[in-house]
Amino acid sequence: MAKRSFLIPGVDKRLLIKDSIKTMPDVTRRRFIAGGASLGALTLLTGCDVVDSSSADALLAKISKFNDAVQDFIFNPDALAPTFSESEITKPFPFNAYYDLDDAPEVDGDAWKLEVRGLVDNKKSWTLPELTKLPQVTQITRHICVEGWSAIGSWTGTPLRDFLKLIGADTRAKYVWFQCADKDGYNSPLDMRTALHPQTQMTFKYAGETLPRAYGFPMKIRVPTKLGFKNPKYVVSMEVTNEYKGGYWEDQGYNSFSGS
Amino acid sequence: MSSLATVDEHVSATPAKTIQPVWVRVMHWTNAVAMVLMILSGWQIYNASPLFGFSFPREYTLGGWLGGGLLWHFAAMWLLMINGLAYLVTGFASGRFRKKLLPITPSGVLHDVRAALTFKLSHDDLSVYNYVQRALYAGIILVGVLIVLSGLSMWKPVQLYYLVKLFGDYPTARYVHFFCMAAICAFLVIHVLLALLVPKSLRAMIIGR
Numbered sequence: 001m002a003k004r005s006f007l008i009p010g011v012d013k014r015l016l017i018k019d020s021i022k023t024m025p026d027v028t029r030r031r032f033i034a035g036g037a038s039l040g041a042l043t044l045l046t047g048c049d050v051v052d053s054s055s056a057d058a059l060l061a062k063i064s065k066f067n068d069a070v071q072d073f074i075f076n077p078d079a080l081a082p083t084f085s086e087s088e089i090t091k092p093f094p095f096n097a098y099y100d101l102d103d104a105p106e107v108d109g110d111a112w113k114l115e116v117r118g119l120v121d122n123k124k125s126w127t128l129p130e131l132t133k134l135p136q137v138t139q140i141t142r143h144i145c146v147e148g149w150s151a152i153g154s155w156t157g158t159p160l161r162d163f164l165k166l167i168g169a170d171t172r173a174k175y176v177w178f179q180c181a182d183k184d185g186y187n188s189p190l191d192m193r194t195a196l197h198p199q200t201q202m203t204f205k206y207a208g209e210t211l212p213r214a215y216g217f218p219m220k221i222r223v224p225t226k227l228g229f230k231n232p233k234y235v236v237s238m239e240v241t242n243e244y245k246g247g248y249w250e251d252q253g254y255n256s257f258s259g260s
Numbered sequence: 261m262s263s264l265a266t267v268d269e270h271v272s273a274t275p276a277k278t279i280q281p282v283w284v285r286v287m288h289w290t291n292a293v294a295m296v297l298m299i300l301s302g303w304q305i306y307n308a309s310p311l312f313g314f315s316f317p318r319e320y321t322l323g324g325w326l327g328g329g330l331l332w333h334f335a336a337m338w339l340l341m342i343n344g345l346a347y348l349v350t351g352f353a354s355g356r357f358r359k360k361l362l363p364i365t366p367s368g369v370l371h372d373v374r375a376a377l378t379f380k381l382s383h384d385d386l387s388v389y390n391y392v393q394r395a396l397y398a399g400i401i402l403v404g405v406l407i408v409l410s411g412l413s414m415w416k417p418v419q420l421y422y423l424v425k426l427f428g429d430y431p432t433a434r435y436v437h438f439f440c441m442a443a444i445c446a447f448l449v450i451h452v453l454l455a456l457l458v459p460k461s462l463r464a465m466i467i468g469r
Contacts (some may be wrong), residue, residue, distance in 0.1 A: 059335070060328075060331040060332065060335055061331075063331070063334070063335040063338070064331055064334070064335075067334055071416075074416070074419050075419065076419060079418055079419055079421070080418075081418045082418075082421060082424075142417075142430060144417065144430065145309070146308075146326065146330070147305075147308035147309035147326065148305060148306070148308060148309045148311075148414075148434060149309045150430055150431060224418070225418050249327070252327055253327035253328060253330075253331060254327050254330065255330065255331075255334065259416070259418075259419070260415075260416060260417050260418045260419075
């Protein structure tokens, strides 16, 4: 690796990256370094193009929107994700986030309340004991990460569609938008058809035990017809809305529908 | 006799004999662009969660990070699939696959491999594929079909569940997808090398003659 390449004449690529890292705010820096600190990633973050790629980016964003429509079109609300036997469960089920487990949100289950907003008849907040009194079902399904790996896990909780019915949600609305307790404010929109899918679940237990902190205590939304990043953990509120409010990863470029 | 008749037709239709018809050339180069985009963005995606104990050098990946790689991959896939499908349909309907790629016999392939390795393989008539070419081209078409099917399985493992079944399960489809990529890369190296060794074949793929 003795060879140095100069994309901008006279500017060393590696020095440019090093200097840029120093000027980044903390969160950006961590994400950038985690992303491999390449010139490509720098271009993506800054929007300052070494090679003019803004038109390519705009085209890619358009195609991603088109892919949202294609996925919505082929989504079959009755198609169930394959289920597995207990012996097929991946052990240990991986913890995965953009932070270490030590930095995962620590939610006080006694103080926690699920806030309900938007196009619903009953906007009362729900405590954990109130929620866990609702009828629960268990599913053993494959969690597929946007990175490509997958793992089989066992989740227990209330079908989201039952809860939406209970609170009198307008199920003609376009999205259910979740907000989480993660630092940096994790959030993610879920299209209504997927929210009403029979396997989409408000999850309170993993492998029969109270959902551990690693997997999203006190509540995660298990969506076996979506990639992992659209399965929000540490959920604090849900909003039924017609407005597309974006999401933590969706805003950074992951395909918004990301259905499986 | 029938092959002589076809040649005669060609000669009378065009003054210089066309080796590669225009649809083959257009689809070939479209596929070349789509394939390179798919491979480089695919390496970016692979690096997010490597299947084996290595990663691809970042300099040879597309998109800058996983999200960018995915955007490229799921954009270029349309180019690859639409062009590939058009190629398969035209290849079968026009009779080109049957005429150019068949028959493929083991003895023929063995004979021509030996001839190729001792540089005795004739390239006088580029319109007739030797057995090495037939085996490689037919093989890579099959790999192309397989990589699209395994890719679709990974993209929509719930909606296209029957496709996943074809490979066994989701993780297996992922391995199949990887090894198809490896096969295409190996093909690409040999293909480019041979085209450079026989430059008039490259010319035929560009200007047709």
